[in-house]
Amino acid sequence: xxxDTSAYWAACRRGELVVQRCTDCGRxxxxxxxxxxxxxxxxxxxxxxxxxGLVHTYTVVHRSFAPGYRGRxxxxxxxxxxxxxxxxxxxxxxxxxxxxxxxxxxxxxxVDDLPHWRPL
Numbered sequence: 001x002x003x004d005t006s007a008y009w010a011a012c013r014r015g016e017l018v019v020q021r022c023t024d025c026g027r028x029x030x031x032x033x034x035x036x037x038x039x040x041x042x043x044x045x046x047x048x049x050x051x052x053g054l055v056h057t058y059t060v061v062h063r064s065f066a067p068g069y070r071g072r073x074x075x076x077x078x079x080x081x082x083x084x085x086x087x088x089x090x091x092x093x094x095x096x097x098x099x100x101x102x103x104x105x106x107x108x109x110x111v112d113d114l115p116h117w118r119p120l
Contacts, residue, residue, distance in 0.1 A: 005032040007046040009113070017108045017115055018046040019086045028086035051108035053080035053117070056087060060097045076100050080117055094118035 011018040020029040024041030035042050058078035064070050076092040078100065092100050093109065093116045106117040 004034075008032045011046065011048070012110060012113045012115060015110050017049050017051045017088075019049050019082070019084065019088065020044040021047050028082075028084060030086045030088045049082050049084045049086065052120070053082045053088070053106055053108075055079075055092070055100060055102055055104045055106060055117075056081045057102060058092065058100050060100075078106075078117060080106055088115070090114070091116045092118070 008018055020032055021027070021044070022029060022036040022039060022041050023043035023045060025036060025039040027036065027038045029036055029038075029044060033044065036044060056079040058076050060074050060076050061069070062074050064073055064075075069075065074097045076097045078090065078092050080088050080090065082088060092106065093111065095118070099119070105120040107120050108115050109118045110116065
C-alpha cells in the first residue's frame with residue numbers, strides 16, 4: 001500500500017469499513033492508494049461503506065507461505081463486491097471453506113483490526 005493509510009486503519013480499529021472514492025472520476029479504490037489507479041487523480045477521500053457485499057471470487061488456501069497464516073490452513077481469501085461499487089479483499093470466516101460460494105452474501109467483521117467477511 002502506498003500513501004497515507006492512517007484513516008483506513010483508524011476506521012478498522014473502530015470497527016468501520018471505509019473505502020476511498022476518487023473526487024476526479026468518482027470510482028472507488030481499494031486497497032488504499034496515493035493516486036487513483038483508474039484516472040491518476042490525487043483526490044482520494046475515505047468514505048464509510050455499508051459493509052455488506054457478495055463474494056465475487058475466492059480461493060481456498062491449503063498451504064500458506066504468509067507469516068501469521070501458516071498452521072491455520074485451510075482458509076478462504078475472497079474478493080467481495082460492495083453495493084457502493086468497490087471490490088474489496090479479505091478472509092472469509094464463520095463458515096467452512098467448502099461452504100463459500102460465488103455470489104454468497106457476506107458482511108464485514110473485524111478480527112485483530114483487519115476486515116474479514118462472514119456469511120449473512
